[in-house]
Amino acid sequence: MTDLPRIVGMVHLPPLPGAPGFDGDRASIRRRVRRDAEALDAGGVDAVVVENFGDVPYHPDHVPRHVVASMTDLTGLVRREVDCPVGVNVLRNDATTAVAVAAATGAEFVRVNVHTGARVTDQGVIEGRAHETLRLRDRLDADVSVLADTGVKHSGPLGVAADGEHTVTGDDVDDLVDRGLADGVIVSGPRTGEAVDTDRLEAVADRCGERDTPLYVGSGVTADTVGDLLSVADGVIVGTALKRDGETTAPVAEARVRALVDAA
Numbered sequence: 001m002t003d004l005p006r007i008v009g010m011v012h013l014p015p016l017p018g019a020p021g022f023d024g025d026r027a028s029i030r031r032r033v034r035r036d037a038e039a040l041d042a043g044g045v046d047a048v049v050v051e052n053f054g055d056v057p058y059h060p061d062h063v064p065r066h067v068v069a070s071m072t073d074l075t076g077l078v079r080r081e082v083d084c085p086v087g088v089n090v091l092r093n094d095a096t097t098a099v100a101v102a103a104a105t106g107a108e109f110v111r112v113n114v115h116t117g118a119r120v121t122d123q124g125v126i127e128g129r130a131h132e133t134l135r136l137r138d139r140l141d142a143d144v145s146v147l148a149d150t151g152v153k154h155s156g157p158l159g160v161a162a163d164g165e166h167t168v169t170g171d172d173v174d175d176l177v178d179r180g181l182a183d184g185v186i187v188s189g190p191r192t193g194e195a196v197d198t199d200r201l202e203a204v205a206d207r208c209g210e211r212d213t214p215l216y217v218g219s220g221v222t223a224d225t226v227g228d229l230l231s232v233a234d235g236v237i238v239g240t241a242l243k244r245d246g247e248t249t250a251p252v253a254e255a256r257v258r259a260l261v262d263a264a
Contacts, residue, residue, distance in 0.1 A: 004214055005046030005085060006230065007261055010239030011036050011078055012053035012248065016070040019055040033074050034081055036252040040242070041082040043257025049087040049111060049237065050075045054249075058092035060123035068097050076105045087111060087147070093126050095133040095146075103142035109183075111218075111237075115148035116180040117172070119155035126155070130180035148182035150204060153191055153219055173207040186237065188218035193240035193248055195220030205232045223256075223263040230264055 014029050015021030033050075040048050052063075052071060059067075071090060079086050088098040089111040098110040113119075116128040130148075137144055150172050151157075176182040187204045189196045196217055208215040214234045221229060221236040229236055242257050244250040 003046075003085075004234055006235045007045045007226075007264055008047045008049055008087070008216070008235060008237040009040035009043070009045035009242055009252070009257065010053075010237065011040065011048050011050045011252075012239060013051060013055075013071075013074060015054035015056075016052055016067060018064060018066045021054055021056065029074070030077060032251065033077055037078045037081040039252040039254040040257055041084060043242070043252075043254045044261040045084060045238075045257060046235075047085040047087060047108075048078060048082060049089055050078050050107075051089040051111075052091050053239075055091060058123055059094070060092055060121075060126055061094060061129070063090055063094045063097055068101070071097065072101050072104055075101050075107055079105050079107065085109065089113075092121065092123050093129075095129060096136050099133060099137050099140065099142060099144055099146075102144045103137075103140045107144065109145040109147055111186065112146055112148045112182075113152040114155070115146065115182055116175045118158045119152060120158055121155040125158060128180065130182075134181050145183040146181070147184040147186055147214075147216060148176045148180060149186045149188065149218060150176060151187070151200075153188040153194070173204060173211070173213070177211055177213050182213075184214035184216060184234075186216045186218040187233075189220045192219060195225065201229075201232055221260075223260040226260055226264045236264075 085108040087109040088102045088107050090098040093113050095112040114126045114128045115130050118127045217229045217233045217236045221238045222241045240248045244253040
């Protein structure tokens with residue numbers, strides 16, 4: 001990314017063709033995506049992320065070709081609608097498709113839920129594939145940054161320490177940056193829309209600060225908390241708080257975007 005965006009808004013895609021929730025209306029998907037992108041851009045966000053949020057239940061790793069096609073088409077649509085940088089997240093953890101879509105559409109970054117290590121999720125055990133993601137980026141000669149989650153939401157550790165606890169440690173961050181070559185780190189709460197634990201955020205922020213690595217808060221950000229969070233992290237990724245009535249699956253409300261940007 002040429003400039004580090006502070007406020008990153010989410011374009012949560014409705015169920016795409018092939019997903020159980022798809023209603024058969026492709027045109028309505030494009031209208032919704034265009035409206036959400038325009039509202040985020042007009043509201044003043046610094047970047048947006050296109051994510052196949054509606055495709056539950058998610059494929060654990062590689063998505064089918066029809067999802068790749070839809071993601072490429074809709075990311076390209078968003079790129080044409082906004083003046084800010086665009087990112088891609090292909091759920092649940094298809095980082096190679098995200099990089100390919102970003103390279104094809106001119107998007108500037110991707111979010112990777114499990115980049116190194118392994119996590120237990122509702123899709124089963126998901127293992128990081130940093131070795132594939134970074135080599136593909138090199139082969140495509142793509143100027144695409146990788147923002148990687150540490151202890152991603154909707155997941156748990158594969159193992160626990162002798163005391164029965166597992167918290168995000170400096171080693172987790174080091175693995176993402178040193179061994180996974182991530183360009184930035186994301187820390188989030190336990191689930192979509194839920195706030196990150198303050199102690200955990202500060203611990204990750206300390207290690208990222210030592211390494212001069214950008215840190216983003218990836219869930220639970222609101223207009224009331226964004227100022228405090230930006231005093232610790234470099235940026236925030238916001239979805240639920242920008243939606244009508246604060247409902248994650250609702251359309252983006254431009255007034256809510258402006259309120260959060262003003263608060264920041």
